[in-house]
Amino acid sequence: MSLADRWNRAWFGPAPVLDLAIVRLLVVGLHQVLLLWPYALMTVPLYEEFDHAVALPDAQFEPVLLFRLFSLPFGAGWRPSVELLDAVRLGTTLVGFTALVGLFTRTSLALYVTGFAFMISHRYSFGDYHHVETVPVLVLALLACSPSGAALSVDARLRRRRAGSPPPLLERTDPLARWPVRLAAWLLSVIYLSAGLCKLGGAGLDWMNGFTVQTSLLQAGCFWDNGAGLALARYHGLAVALTWFTMLFELTFPVILWRPALAPLYALAAFAFHVGSMTTMSVPFALYLPCFAILVPWTRWLRRRRGLPADVVPATASAPSSGASSS
């Protein structure tokens, strides 16, 4: 088998479109909530305070690569006004609703992720940066390039009306529905491996002393008035256990690339890890939470459920997928 064949077989081939549609609803849905209510689930506002960044002097402006690409039509050194950034935020919010309901899904998602990328890359063009939006933006970009609107969307409903009777929801597949899931698994693997290696590279095995996590809990408890963090900081043994969980989880995450069956377990661990760090340390990674849904085989799990409507479930739920494409 040639290298090209191996590549194509690894990334492409029929996969359920429902899985991507569920991820779209969750990821876009939470983004919309945080655009409309910036402090829901978050300790810091993500897409606000444009006036602060715009007022910073040119000497502090060091545009990141992505923002330099955005400013190509306007020339080097171009800086957007507060009014433009506010307009982008409003436009992003509006197009978010069409992305959510799946109307002109790809275009909506493309504009949606472009809006976020523009706002955030501008904000991070002054030296300071955070990791809060990276994974969500990457997942949104994958959704924009994939058939995530082929189910649970207005687009899909309109298409069905034109095409007549479609296969049941759980039977609908698309040969371009697999690669975003696999790429997300790869990206998350590199990201968590990076987090684990950075800890070992930065502090070596000293990071595992238990005091590191205990201090982080105490620091967050003090800074954010986080009662849970302050309470847990009293237990050194618990901090040691959390230390081992963190290191094991981060360094072994790439296992899902070779053992995809473990992906839901790691998705659950990632979910617990970030919910835990949000509630005890006020680390505002809420937008990561729905992204882990991309590691979950929703369609396969739903096939096992009984009592689903006829337009959802295949005639014989245990039968293999027909490979029919809805796109």
Next chain:
Amino acid sequence: MPPADDALPPLRRRLLPNVVIVVFLGLQVAAGLKVSCPPKAIPALEPLRVACAPELWPFLEYNMYNSARWPGEVHHAYELVAEHADGREEVLSPARIGESYYDLRGRAIKGLIDGSLRRTERTLAAFLAATPSVRALRLEADRYRIEEDGTLTELSRAEIARHEVVDGRVLP
């Protein structure tokens, strides 16, 4: 189970996904594993430091919380207290100043800690304008320390800073 060849989408439909796969994975590996920004501690690799964070955003290395911490550090849980002309004192909450907790802690209090009083002033502007009786702002803190045996000790409360307030201005 790998798909049959006829299950593959045509090449033109695979073009964008292929580009995305190569670019995203390449940039994430370069940034995440420090290929594009090796540590300064290795001078021989200096020429490879071509794109350090956040240059490749949203492709970053994940180096947060990566330094080891040890017992003995003192940590402060701050409270901002307003002193009124009639001698009354009140601990300021986000609701009282009409701002978020982030604004109170990350701006108003941080401004007093850093000495950037204009930041404190800006954050509290509406509150100070609506409450002309405020004569001074006082920053107090509960203090904690992790001991060698892993226990947490609560130290005595301390006054960290105090600044007079005149006409909405926080004086040095």
